[in-house]
Every structure is written in structure tokens, then in C-alpha cells.
């Protein structure tokens with residue numbers, strides 16, 4: 001006999017914890033299944049020098065403010081401690097390591113198949129993040145390149161690239177931060193992007209991004225002063241920019257055995273780091289055949305248009321403004337749980 005619960009939350013990162021918080025407050029029976037053996041989700045996969053782009057108080061899940069840290073922008077270790085404490089404090093009903101392999105649907109509910117057995121549920125909330133699904137564009141010759149290629153998801157710091165000539169491909173926050181991290185350790189770093197770097201003003205950090213998202217939710221975005229830019233000028237980024245290390249090159253036209261061809265130039269390389277983004281990690285939902293485009297399911301208010309018993313939280317703006325951030329995901333989770341509570345009420 002399969003175990004039964006009202007809601008299974010798949011994924012125990014920050015998005016899963018925020019959902020669990022509101023589900024518990026609403027008294028809804030639920031389980032959180034997470035394939036990792038410890039709390040923290042994707043924060044375990046970052047590099048040592050990474051700093052939050054907002055101060056602690058602006059990096060909090062619902063219910064508990066992240067404790068202050070001596071550094072204005074706290075390190076990843078501080079986030080990991082916070083998430084572990086959060087899980088314990090709110091007695092999140094999380095099971096780990098449990099990997100969800102498939103979800104199937106019938107008229108009576110959903111079956112969540114895991115490597116530890118089956119759970120029947122009335123709803124499933126997917127909070128599996130993106131870390132498991134790194135995206136690398138097709139670039140001619142990539143298979144011939146004899147150097148090392150990694151995705152930013154597997155970047156663990158500059159030491160592995162000491163004395164090397166490295167191309168970082170991707171002009172978003174990850175690409176820029178990794179480039180800054182490599183300066184001084186790698187021999188050369190080439191930052192490549194199809195678009196120009198769009199820095200936010202130096203005095204603006206993640207707090208602003210959250211305020212913008214709030215304004216969007218309240219439909220008052222037009223009253224907010226418009227700032228262009230998406231890249232947060234963290235102190236290490238500003239330092240690298242001042243040294244002239246963030247001069248941008250175009251995307252490689254192709255790779256060959258020894259490097260990249262960019263326009264008319266050949267750039268010799270030892271390594272390429274693809275900071276080219278992620279897709280939602282949703283392989284476990286393939287049996288449901290949800291309507292999707294470019295790997296992103298079609299949703300209305302976080303719920304699949306094909307099967308509204310299946311919801312999504314935390315992946316990016318398509319699941320709610322700022323829902324991929326610590327401070328933003330609580331709002332999305334609450335709105336979803338409010339809607340589910342209505343339906344689950346006898």
C-alpha cells in the first residue's frame with residue numbers, strides 16, 4: 001500500500017522550505033522529498049567566494065529573518081546554516097535522501113514514485129530548482145576542443161584554473177562573478193557574451209531587485225524609477241571592472257582543438273566555462289506530458305494548465321516575481337498554498 005498525504009513537495013531547497021512553512025501554517029498534511037542528504041539545496045553547489053547579493057535581512061524566508069553577518073553580503077556558509085536551522089525550527093517534514101523518479105496521474109490523484117517507494121497525493125508542488133539541468137548552447141567544434149569544459153554549475157573556485165587561459169561564456173551575473181573570481185589566478189580570462197554587460201548602478205544590490213518585483217506584484221511598476229541593468233556590481237565585480245578585467249568579447253564562432261575562433265581572431269585556451277544558464281529540473285515529470293515550451297511548462301498562477309494538481313515554485317519569474325530568491329519565494333509559496341487550501345477544504 002502506498003503512503004498517502006495531501007501534498008508532496010518535491011525538492012527541499014529554499015523554495016520547498018517556504019512551501020512547507022505555509023502548508024504547516026494552514027494545517028495541510030504534506031511531505032517534502034529531497035534527493036540530497038543534507039539541507040541547503042543548490043547552495044551546496046556554489047563556489048567558496050560567492051556572496052549573497054543582498055544583506056541578511058533581505059535574504060529571509062517567511063517566519064524567520066536571516067541572522068545578521070559581520071559582512072554586509074553574507075557568504076554561502078551563512079545561508080547553509082540558516083537553511084539547516086530553518087528546517088529544524090519549523091520541523092519541516094522532509095525525507096532525504098529520497099529521489100523522485102516519476103509522477104503519474106489518474107482521476108483520484110497523483111502517484112509520486114521514488115527510489116524509496118510510492119506516495120499518493122492530491123497535489124504535487126515541484127520545487128526542484130535548476131541546478132540539475134545546466135544549459136550549454138550548441139557551438140561548432142565544442143567536441144573537438146582538447147581543453148577542459150565545465151558549466152558554471154560545477155565551478156568550485158579559481159584554484160583549478162591557476163595559470164590557465166580561460167574563456168567564460170555568458171554575460172549574466174554568474175559569468176561576471178566567475179570572471180572576477182578568476183582574475184589574479186588564471187593567466188588570462190576572456191569574458192564572452194552575445195550582449196553587452198548591463199550593470200546596475202553600483203549602489204544598487206539585490207534589495208532593489210526585490211523592490212522591483214514587489215512593485216510588479218502590486219502593479220505599480222510604472223511608478224517606480226526605472227533603472228536599466230541586471231548585473232549586480234558586487235564589491236569583487238567592481239574591483240575586477242576597475243582593473244579592466246571585464247572587457248567583453250563576442251561569443252566564440254566555433255571552438256577547435258586549441259581554443260576559440262572569435263571573429264577574425266584565434267584565442268588559445270586551456271578551459272571554457274559555460275555560464276549560460278539553466279533549465280528547470282523536471283525530468284521526473286515526463287510521464288505527465290505537460291504542455292511546455294523550451295523546457296518550461298505552461299502555467300497559470302503557478303499551476304500546470306494541463307493538470308492543475310501539479311504546481312511549480314522557485315524556478316524563475318515564470319513562477320512569480322523574484323521567486324528564485326530567498327526573500328521572494330515566500331510570497332509565491334503563500335499565494336499558491338492559499339489557493340490549494342481553498343480546494344483541499346472539505
Ligand code: FAD
Pocket residue numbers: 010011012013014015016033034035036040041042043051052053054059098099100101127128129130131132173174177206281284313314315324325326327
Ligand atoms: P534548489 O536550491 O536547487 O533546491 C532544489 C532541491 O530539489 C535540491 O536539493 C535538489 O537536489 C532537489 N531535487 C531536484 N530534483 C529532485 C528529484 N527528482 N527528487 C528529489 N529531489 C530533487 N538567490 C538569492 O536569494 N540571493 C542571492 O544572492 C543569490 N545569488 C545567486 C548567485 C548565483 C551565482 C546563482 C546561480 C544563484 C543565486 N541565487 C541567489 C539563486 C539561488 O541560489 C537559487 O535560485 C536557489 O538556490 C533555488 O532554490 P530552489 O529551492 O528553487 O532550488
